Amino acid sequence: MSSIISKTAGDLFMPSSNQGLKINPEILNWGRTSLNLSIEDVAKKMKQEPEIIQEWESGSNHPTYVQLENLSNIYKIPVAVFLFPEIPEAYKIRSSFRTLPDSAYEKLDAHMIQLFRNQKAIQENMKELDEISNKNEAAFSDKIENIRAGFQKKDFDCDSLRSFFSISLEQQKSWKDSKEALERWIFAFESKGILVTRDAFKNDDISGFCLYDDVYPLICLNNSHTENRCIFTLFHEFAHLVMQTGGIAERADYYIEELQPDDREIEIMCNKIAGKFLVPDDDFEKEVRRLQRDAKIGFCEEFVFELADIYHVSGEVILRKFLDFDIITPEIYNQLVLKWSNYAKNKKEDKKDEGKDSGGNYFSTKAVYLGDTYLKTVLSAYHENKITDMDASLYLGGVKTDNIPKLEEAAVKRWSKWNK
Numbered sequence: 124m125s126s127i128i129s130k131t132a133g134d135l136f137m138p139s140s141n142q143g144l145k146i147n148p149e150i151l152n153w154g155r156t157s158l159n160l161s162i163e164d165v166a167k168k169m170k171q172e173p174e175i176i177q178e179w180e181s182g183s184n185h186p187t188y189v190q191l192e193n194l195s196n197i198y199k200i201p202v203a204v205f206l207f208p209e210i211p212e213a214y215k216i217r218s219s220f221r222t223l224p225d226s227a228y229e230k231l232d233a234h235m236i237q238l239f240r241n242q243k244a245i246q247e248n249m250k251e252l253d254e255i256s257n258k259n260e261a262a263f264s265d266k267i268e269n270i271r272a273g274f275q276k277k278d279f280d281c282d283s284l285r286s287f288f289s290i291s292l293e294q295q296k297s298w299k300d301s302k303e304a305l306e307r308w309i310f311a312f313e314s315k316g317i318l319v320t321r322d323a324f325k326n327d328d329i330s331g332f333c334l335y336d337d338v339y340p341l342i343c344l345n346n347s348h349t350e351n352r353c354i355f356t357l358f359h360e361f362a363h364l365v366m367q368t369g370g371i372a373e374r375a376d377y378y379i380e381e382l383q384p385d386d387r388e389i390e391i392m393c394n395k396i397a398g399k400f401l402v403p404d405d406d407f408e409k410e411v412r413r414l415q416r417d418a419k420i421g422f423c424e425e426f427v428f429e430l431a432d433i434y435h436v437s438g439e440v441i442l443r444k445f446l447d448f449d450i451i452t453p454e455i456y457n458q459l460v461l462k463w464s465n466y467a468k469n470k471k472e473d474k475k476d477e478g479k480d481s482g483g484n485y486f487s488t489k490a491v492y493l494g495d496t497y498l499k500t501v502l503s504a505y506h507e508n509k510i511t512d513m514d515a516s517l518y519l520g521g522v523k524t525d526n527i528p529k530l531e532e533a534a535v536k537r538w539s540k541w542n543k
Contacts, residue, residue: 146206148180150207158198158233158237159230162177162180227373245497250338255509261316263338269287270284274365301354303541318340321491321492323345327347327467330359331357346492355401359394359397360372402434489533490530515527
């Protein structure tokens, strides 16, 4: 099993708790800086003076085993990694987001970076499970060969992408609600070999991110956001994957201006492709005329959300369309985006105050977070006795072995609802 989630130093050595360990100080420094933690942050968590942490990182002093265990908990990496001669490839996350400016990456908190690592682990675990099951997954680049060329064109052709997913615009508009729309799109993505996971980011500014891999590309969505926003994020990140880059979907557009020209062009293109695919220009014009004729209303917030419900996208996507069509000014666009953002934040705070933010059933939530393809792969290997119950527990993010049946029951219930 991948060392990124399963190995601990306890089964490798057990020195005296007071004995200093000669570890790799470079990895100790990397463990801290990779989570954007300062010397002072770690010193406070360890209840040590900052000078002690500096000595450990310089190699002039060494932490005890107990202290190393505490550092392991803070840095969210196994103790054994501190003994490695170099940083394991699986933990090198920064390079996956080359389009994100350093100033933006350095603002990410430790929870967010740990989430990147966890999703990277899922990719590596899928490869391990493939080896165990003697399965050879086709390369993602081969699957998208026919549509990749179209992504480079200024006049992007949506028809090739609709054929790729086998979902017409009529089907998209016929879905009952946004919840069904999100589930249908996720199923379409996973049927093409893209892992789709979800999590609570604890960061409302990030809608999702993707990690490129030519065997198991992955998109992770912020489950705290609305289904409509998640749908747009899916396609924004899919565009990144087609261009063979990782990416982070930020709610605000200001960071795009900080990018290098080539990277800025990629971000703009990803937004354009997602918007044009989900809300095609010609169909949008038809729906606008129809609503104006039937409802006899002009531009207003009600009009925006009426259109958003038709396409199962966020109000901001529709608002952007109005801006692109010169129906509204940039000032109106910015005012409404800010208004809706503040409303969403206040609504979220009200839920917390009322105690309604409980998160639901643990096993149902866990099944959603792990993603259908990944969970099915682990459970299949488990039932075929290709992995032990302890292996399954680790692959499933620490679910207790006794609770694996409960997790499976929750997953099967969800799959039957959506015919997955």
